[in-house]
Amino acid sequence: xxxxxxxxxxxxxxxxGWYNRWIDADCFRGNEEGTGEPYSIVxxxxxxxxxxxxxxxxxxxIQDILARRARMEGKEVLWLPGTDHAGIATQxxxxxxxxxxxxxxxxxxxxxAFLERVWEWKEKHGGIIINQLKRxxxxxxxxxxxxxxxxxxxxxxxxxxxDLFEEGLIYRGKRMVNWCPKSLTALSDEEVIMKPQxxxxxxxxxxxxxxxxxxxxxxxxxxxxxxxxxxIAVNPKDExxxxxxxxxxxxxxxxxxxxxxxxxxIDPEFGTGVLKVTPAHDKADFEIGQxxxxxxxxxxxxxxxxxxxxxxxxxxxxxxxxRKKAAEKLExxxxxxKVEDYENNVGFSERADVPIEPRISMQWFLRYxxxxxxxxxxxxxxxxxxPERWKKTFAFWMDGIQDWCISRxxxxxxxxxxxYRKDMAEELKNRESLDLKDAGANIHVGxxxxxxxxxxxRDEDVLDTWFSSWLWPFATMRSSQEESTQTLAKFYPTADLxxxxxxxxxxxxxxxxxxxxxQGELPFKNVFFTSIIRDRKGRKLSKSLGNSPDPLDLIDQFxxxxxxxxLMRIAPxxxxxxxxxxxxxEGRNFANKLWNxxxxxxxxxxxxxxxxxVADLSIYAIDILAKLQKLESNLANAYEDYRFNxxxxxxxxxxxxxYCDWYLESTKGDFSDTASEAQRQATLTTMDVVLxxxxxxxxxxxxxxxxxxxxxxxxxxxxxxxxxxxxPEESVLASVPDEQVTAAQEQVAKIYEAVGRARNLKAEYxxxxxxxxxxxxxxxDAAFAESEVFxxxxxGAELDLQPGFEAEKGVPAALTAIGKLFLPLxxxxxxxxxRDRLQKELxxxxxxxxxxxxxxxxxxxxxxxxxxxxxxxKERQKHWQDRAAELEQMIANLG
RNA sequence: GCGCGAGUAGCUCAGCGGUAGAGCAACUGGUUUACACCCAGUCGGUCGGCGGUUCAAUCCCGUCCUCGCGCACCA
Numbered sequence: 001x002x003x004x005x006x007x008x009x010x011x012x013x014x015x016x017g018w019y020n021r022w023i024d025a026d027c028f029r030g031n032e033e034g035t036g037e038p039y040s041i042v043x044x045x046x047x048x049x050x051x052x053x054x055x056x057x058x059x060x061x062i063q064d065i066l067a068r069r070a071r072m073e074g075k076e077v078l079w080l081p082g083t084d085h086a087g088i089a090t091q092x093x094x095x096x097x098x099x100x101x102x103x104x105x106x107x108x109x110x111x112x113a114f115l116e117r118v119w120e121w122k123e124k125h126g127g128i129i130i131n132q133l134k135r136x137x138x139x140x141x142x143x144x145x146x147x148x149x150x151x152x153x154x155x156x157x158x159x160x161x162x163d164l165f166e167e168g169l170i171y172r173g174k175r176m177v178n179w180c181p182k183s184l185t186a187l188s189d190e191e192v193i194m195k196p197q198x199x200x201x202x203x204x205x206x207x208x209x210x211x212x213x214x215x216x217x218x219x220x221x222x223x224x225x226x227x228x229x230x231x232i233a234v235n236p237k238d239e240x241x242x243x244x245x246x247x248x249x250x251x252x253x254x255x256x257x258x259x260x261x262x263x264x265x266i267d268p269e270f271g272t273g274v275l276k277v278t279p280a281h282d283k284a285d286f287e288i289g290q291x292x293x294x295x296x297x298x299x300x301x302x303x304x305x306x307x308x309x310x311x312x313x314x315x316x317x318x319x320x321x322x323r324k325k326a327a328e329k330l331e332x333x334x335x336x337x338k339v340e341d342y343e344n345n346v347g348f349s350e351r352a353d354v355p356i357e358p359r360i361s362m363q364w365f366l367r368y369x370x371x372x373x374x375x376x377x378x379x380x381x382x383x384x385x386x387p388e389r390w391k392k393t394f395a396f397w398m399d400g401i402q403d404w405c406i407s408r409x410x411x412x413x414x415x416x417x418x419x420y421r422k423d424m425a426e427e428l429k430n431r432e433s434l435d436l437k438d439a440g441a442n443i444h445v446g447x448x449x450x451x452x453x454x455x456x457x458r459d460e461d462v463l464d465t466w467f468s469s470w471l472w473p474f475a476t477m478r479s480s481q482e483e484s485t486q487t488l489a490k491f492y493p494t495a496d497l498x499x500x501x502x503x504x505x506x507x508x509x510x511x512x513x514x515x516x517x518x519q520g521e522l523p524f525k526n527v528f529f530t531s532i533i534r535d536r537k538g539r540k541l542s543k544s545l546g547n548s549p550d551p552l553d554l555i556d557q558f559x560x561x562x563x564x565x566x567l568m569r570i571a572p573x574x575x576x577x578x579x580x581x582x583x584x585x586e587g588r589n590f591a592n593k594l595w596n597x598x599x600x601x602x603x604x605x606x607x608x609x610x611x612x613x614v615a616d617l618s619i620y621a622i623d624i625l626a627k628l629q630k631l632e633s634n635l636a637n638a639y640e641d642y643r644f645n646x647x648x649x650x651x652x653x654x655x656x657x658x659y660c661d662w663y664l665e666s667t668k669g670d671f672s673d674t675a676s677e678a679q680r681q682a683t684l685t686t687m688d689v690v691l692x693x694x695x696x697x698x699x700x701x702x703x704x705x706x707x708x709x710x711x712x713x714x715x716x717x718x719x720x721x722x723x724x725x726x727x728p729e730e731s732v733l734a735s736v737p738d739e740q741v742t743a744a745q746e747q748v749a750k751i752y753e754a755v756g757r758a759r760n761l762k763a764e765y766x767x768x769x770x771x772x773x774x775x776x777x778x779x780x781d782a783a784f785a786e787s788e789v790f791x792x793x794x795x796g797a798e799l800d801l802q803p804g805f806e807a808e809k810g811v812p813a814a815l816t817a818i819g820k821l822f823l824p825l826x827x828x829x830x831x832x833x834x835r836d837r838l839q840k841e842l843x844x845x846x847x848x849x850x851x852x853x854x855x856x857x858x859x860x861x862x863x864x865x866x867x868x869x870x871x872x873x874k875e876r877q878k879h880w881q882d883r884a885a886e887l888e889q890m891i892a893n894l895g
Numbered sequence: 896g897c898g899c900g901a902g903u904a905g906c907u908c909a910g911c912g913g914u915a916g917a918g919c920a921a922c923u924g925g926u927u928u929a930c931a932c933c934c935a936g937u938c939g940g941u942c943g944g945c946g947g948u949u950c951a952a953u954c955c956c957g958u959c960c961u962c963g964c965g966c967a968c969c970a
Contacts, residue, residue, distance in 0.1 A: 008932075194968085201970090220970060270969045282970075345968070389899060393965065396898075400966080501965085532964085562932095569918085570908070576900090576963075580907050582919055589932040600929030649909075649917075657917095661934085668928060756936095763936040769925045795927075795935085848914075855913095860950040869913055869951090876914065 005602055005712060009595035011559025011588070015704040019134060023142070027721055030078025030141045032486040039070035040078040040491035042473050042524075043140060044499045044507070047086035048122055048147065049093055052132035054533045054541060054579060055500065057551045058571065061564045062530065062644060063498045064138050068700035069639060070495075071139075074726045078491045079139060080476050082146035083126065087465040088183050088351045091412040094118045111411050118412050122149075132552060137560045137703050139723070144476070144487075148468040149414075152479045157468050158417040158447040159480040160518065165418075165445050169367045170406075171435035176286045177405050179359035181304030181319075182352035185409040186363050188464060189402060190505050192347040192356055201271065201342035204330050206232065209248040209257050216241070216249060216260075217337055219271025221344055222281070223330065224322040226251065227310040228299040229258055231277040233288060236262035238273050252335055254311050263288050283358050296360065304357060319357075362429070364407040364416060364461070370516035371401060377512060377522050384526045386642050390501055397505050406464045413462030419444040425457050447480075470510035473497075473523035497524040501531065528642050533577045541579065554584055561702035562588035568701055569652070571644040590652055591705050594698070597660050598709050601687050604671055607714045608685040610692060614735050616682035618670075619744035620789065624663040625733045626741050627654060628690055632731070635697060651698055659690060662752060662793075669792045688715075689732055696727045750817035751786050751793075757814040758794035761823045764837060765812060774798040778805040779819040786818075809894055810834050815886055835894050842887040849884055852877040 022028060030040065041063050046056060067079040091106075094117055098104050106114040126147075133140065146153060164170040177186040202223045205215040218232060232249050234241040241260075248257040265288060266275050279289025280298040289296060299310040306314040306322050314322050330336040347356045375398040377383045378391055385391045407416060420428045421442040428434065428442060444450045449458070477488040493515070499508060508527060515523030533541055541548040554563050566587030570577050612625075631654045638647035669675060670683040692715050699706040699722055710722040733741060758775060762768050773796045777784070787799040805822065807813060810831040812823045855861055855873055862870060 005929090007930075009930095194966090218970085222970080265969095267969050275970055278970090284968095284970075344970090387900095392899070396966070504965095534963090558932095578907060580919085583907075585932075586918065589930095592932045593930065596930035596933090598929085603929070645909075653917080660930085664929085665934095671928065759935060760937090763924070766924075768923085768935060769927085771927075851914080855951080858950065862950080864950045865913080872913080880914095 005595065005599040007596075007599070009559075009592045009705065011561060011591065011704065012556065014708045015137070015560050016135075018704045018707050019137060022139070022721065022723065025721065027723055028079070028139045028141050029143065030080070030487075030491065031076055032078075032490040034076035034490075036074055036076035038078070038490050038495075039067070039075040040080065040494040041067060041496050041498065042476060042494055043079065043081045044497075044503075045082045045084040045146075045148065045469065045472060046129050047089055048083040048126040048129070049086055049090045050129050052129055052136075052551050053548060054551055054567070055530075056129070056133070057136060057563065058533060058567055058577070059498055059500070059530050060133055060136060060138050061567060062528065062571070063496075064136070064564075064703070065568070065644065065700040066496055066498070067139050068703060068723060071724060072696060072699065072727050076490070077139075078141055078144075078487075080144050080146070080491075081130070081133070081138075081140035081142060082148075082472075082476060083129065084148040084465055084469055085122075085413060087408060087410050087413040087462065088185065090118060090122070091410050092183065092351075094121050094412075097121070106411065114411055135552065135555055135560060137564070139703070146476045148465070148472075153468070153471075153475055154414055155447060156471055156475040156480045157414040157463060160471065160514075161417050161463070162445055162447055163518075164366060164369065165436060165439070167369070168436045169369055170364060171367075171433065172362060172364050172407075173433045174360060174362050175365070175405075176283050176358050176360055177363050178347065178349075179302070179357045179361065180349040180352050180354065181302065181357055182349065182354045183410075184302055186359075186361060186405050186407060187349060187356065188405050188466075191350045193350050194345040195348050196343055197346045199342050199344050199346070201340045202327055202330075203272065203337040203339070204252075205335050205337055206249040206251065208244065208260075209250055211247075216244065216274055217272040218274045218276050220276055221342065222278075222323065223326040224306070224314075224319055225278045225281045225299065226276060226326060227254060227306075227314065228278045228280050228297040229276045230279055230289065230295040230297055231259050231261050231292065233261045233263045233266050233275045233277050234273060235266040235268045236264065238266070238268045240268075240273065252330065252333055259294075261288075261292050261294075263291070280360055281358055286358070286360065298360065300357060300359070302359075304354075363405050364463075365403040366406050366467075367403050368401060368510075368513050370513045371398060373516040374398065374509065374512040377516075383512065383522050383524065386526065386528050390504060390527075390529050393501070394504055394509060397509060404464075404467075406467050407461040408464055409460075410462050413465065414468060416459040416461050416463060417446060418459040419446075419450055419453075419456040420459070422455050422457055466506050466510060469507055470514040471518070473511060473515060474519045492519065493522050494524045495526065497527045498530065499527065501529040504529070526642075530571070531576045533579050535579055549579075549581070554581075558584050558588040559591060559704070561705045562591050565590055565648060565652075565701055568644045568648040571648070590656065591702060593656055593660060594702075594705065595709070597655070597664060598691060598713055600664065601684075601691060602713065604680075604684060604687075608681065608688045610685060610688050612685055612689060612732075612735065613678070613682050616678045617686065617736070618679070618682065619748050619786075620663055620666045621682060621686040622733070622736060622741055622744040623748040624659060624690060625686065625736075626745055627658050628693060629731050629733050632693075632697065648701060651694075651701065655694060655698075659694075663690075665793055666789050669788050691715075693727075693732055695722060696725065699723060747786075751790060754816035754818045754821060755790060755793040757816045757821060758790070758796065758823075761812050761814050761821070762794070762796075765823065765825060767823075771795050772797045774800060774824060776800045776802050776805055776807075776822040776824060777819050778803060778822075781818070784818060790818075807893070812837070813890055815883055820886070831894050835891060838887055838891050838894075842884060842891065845880055845884045845887060848880045849877070852880060 043063065044059065063079060067077050071077045095106050098106065098117065161170065178189065178192045180187055199221050201219050201221055203217055203219050204223065205217045208214040208216060216232065229251050234244065244260045245262045247260050249260055251258050265284060266273065277285045277288050277294060279286045279294050279296045281300065297309055299306055301307050304319045306317050308315045314325065317325065327336060348354065349356050375395065378385060378394050385394065424442045439445055444456060450456045473494055474488065474492055477492055478485040511523050515521060535541060535547040539547060551563065563584055566584035569586065570583050631650055634650050635647050638650060667683045670679050695706045695710050703723060707722045710716050716722065762770065762773060767773055775796050777799055779801055782803060784801060791799055807822050812825065812834050814821050852873060856877060
């Protein structure tokens with residue numbers, strides 16, 4: 001029921017209450033038995049360890065807007081939420097805590113005890129981000145919340161591993177991988193970030209074996225790996241070194257004779273044109289090694305320190321320490337020629353932010369399934385990417401797709417469902433490769449463990465977290481045991497996926513392939529890519545820079561609705577977003593503006609039945625209703641194109657400018673003692689119609705505030721929720737003839753324009769605040785009858801209609817759309833000031849005349865431009881010419 | 896190196912063939928039937944540079960400059 005509004009909107013008093021009421025009433029439930037057209041989104045699962053940052057706010061606000069809009073279109077909506085287990089991030093957080101608080105490593109605890117700790121940690125902190133999403137107002141169906149380590153979900157992981165293994169797409173092999181010496185695990189190519197580094201290029205010389213004082217010079221950035229050199233290589237076409245091929249060089253330490261070989265890969269232009277070949281520590285070198293059957297000498301330990309193979313003085317030394325030491329040693333031996341500054345790109349571990357080591361190790365790899373289907377679906381727009389340009393990025397990656405290293409040397413995650421027979425385990429572990437044809441008596445690959453587990457040992461590794469996320473759209477809707485479910489039948493494929501372009505390969509591409517592989521169809525129809533939020537200086541938001549505001553602080557300060565609205569106004573249309581707190585302030589201000597406009601309405605009397613009295617509608621009422629109608633169609637277009645900034649701006653402009661600044665102000669006279677009851681009722685009804693419809697339109701963006709006003713104003717019946725109310729399809733102006741609407745809008749536009757002129761005149765003469773001024777109008781239409789509203793808006797006491805009025809010299813005047821307007825100033829006439837003012841306007845007008853004349857004087861324009869453009873230009877010419885003539889006359893009259 | 900995107904008012908950004916727009920900031924003036932988280936007014940732009948297409952270019956094309964991003968990578 002209607003309830004009085006306070007003078008300022010306090011979001012903190014309103015928002016949490018509404019969220020609880022929605023939850024209690026089960027408003028977010030996606031009903032698989034519902035009859036409405038289905039609309040579904042799966043949330044990009046945030047890390048269970050994570051806390052909300054602005055990127056999440058942006059992303060989830062968009063999803064919430066889409067979900068709420070769909071509900072109000074009468075659709076059956078499912079927004080399915082959840083979190084992922086974030087293997088490396090979570091494990092290292094718990095390890096860190098363990099080290100700090102108990103001085104223990106995970107190995108001290110052992111696998112099972114450690115995992116128990118992780119689960120404890122998850123129980124304690126895992127709900128944080130979910131609660132933060134709730135505070136934002138996200139209308140997720142929490143009854144369906146999923147976690148990638150849930151039992152059901154985990155079964156899926158084993159199942160797909162087994163499927164892919166049996167299909168021959170998963171294999172184990174000894175390969176060069178990206179090794180993170182800090183997290184002590186292999187990483188996929190996607191988890192390596194190339195960063196330019198200021199390095200040094202070391203020029204060193206190796207002696208040629210069997211020759212008197214002959215040396216060969218080699219340039220390298222990594223002298224610490226020279227102990228692992230097993231050859232040096234030159235380009236076969238490089239004449240400088242042709243005679244060396246087949247000979248040997250002496251590796252300085254540990255001293256050893258290594259062959260000089262020829263390989264096309266070597267660029268004669270780079271450095272000295274000679275490459276030291278370290279097959280164990282460089283991807284390219286590894287390949288050269290394979291081709292030439294070179295020895296692989298791994299001189300590193302997994303943690304990035306050097307081992308005994310590097311020699312006793314290097315063993316145990318950290319890799320960058322060893323770099324210095326190796327250079328010093330070469331120097332001492334007289335084999336360091338020079339050192340140059342050099343900038344090169346070095347791969348860093350995305351999570352641990354340390355340089356990765358290319359390292360040979362035994363890992364599981366996946367050849368992607370359904371590549372063709374995925375590539376085609378995006379190429380032919382069955383799955384639409386927005387903005388479209390990401391299609392290209394996707395296609396490019398799909399085209400050069402590499403096998404995916406899916407094993408991780410971690411404990412937290414889905415353990416690989418492979419068991420080795422105990423007595424064979426060592427031998428199998430070291431086997432160069434392993435795949436389908438090796439399975440059988442000694443290797444068990446299955447969802448369930450072998451029947452006699454005591455005779456088997458399980459592969460210790462876990463799977464990449466993304467190996468679980470790529471199943472998200474369907475594995476959240478049915479278990480691996482079920483053929484289908486009602487939920488899946490109703491809501492799969494999902495409609496929209498909202499995510500960042502930074503995970504287009506990590507997640508989006510893989511989900512598409514998984515969708516085709518296990519569901520036989522695409523997982524979503526549209527992908528909307530948001531972008532990265534930066535600060536005003538264009539830097540990425542990050543904790544270490546301290547430029548990343550805590551969204552919860554912002555919500556406390558400005559309200560969730562204010563944050564949502566503010567962020568949407570700067571939402572990306574394809575590029576990065578520059579975050580600016582002023583925008584959030586604007587969001588809050590807008591909420592307050594709406595609140596107060598509702599409050600004003602409330603002060604004028606009880607709510608009406610919202611049946612427009614067509615015969616009594618003023619031109620201003622018709623105008624605002626027409627603008628509301630226009631707003632609805634503009635909004636529909638903006639939604640169609642996922643233009644969130646535009647739709648927010650449309651809502652803002654309509655309400656603040658069109659409704660509050662103009663319409664609401666124009667009605668103030670309707671509530672005076674002299675106004676008729678019919679007039680008053682017509683205005684109140686118009687206001688109610690506009691406000692009610694506007695609350696519906698705004699609701700997806702500002703759910704709490706709109707729901708509150710809906711209730712407090714008394715629009716609902718006290719039982720239903722605005723969020724579940726369908727927006728009527730019928731236009732608010734359906735009962736008014738089009739010609740009448742057009743005529744009213746034209747007239748109102750003229751009056752508003754003239755009001756602007758009048759205000760301007762007042763301000764120019766320092767009377768901006770005065771209300772008792774008298775205007776004289778020489779009207780262009782003798783039937784002019786809108787004096788009252790004109791005076792309300794322009795704040796004047798009298799509008800004296802005097803056709804053909806001739807002013808005294810120096811009386812300020814302005815040309816308006818409704819006629820020539822004068823502002824008589826008793827005894828205050830300043831002829832010079834008025835002349836200057838008019839002259840200024842004349843100058844501007846003449847510039848316009850000149851522009852338009854030039855255009856019409858151009859024969860090419862007149863003969864080739866479309867008729868409509870020429871007509872319009874001629875009209876404009878007349879308009880400016882008339883105006884200039886009148887201004888000239890006015891100036892002449894001043895003497 | 897290849898590809899993508901951006902450069903419009905002091906700031907954050909819209910507009911993308913036919914009279915350059917908003918909000919903030921600045922300045923002037925204001926308590927008026929809600930709102931100072933407010934109201935009214937003003938100032939402010941060779942739309943990154945240079946060419947081209949067109950009757951007409953901020954918008955299309957080419958090229959260059961600056962910045963950001965992605966991919967690849969020469970040790």
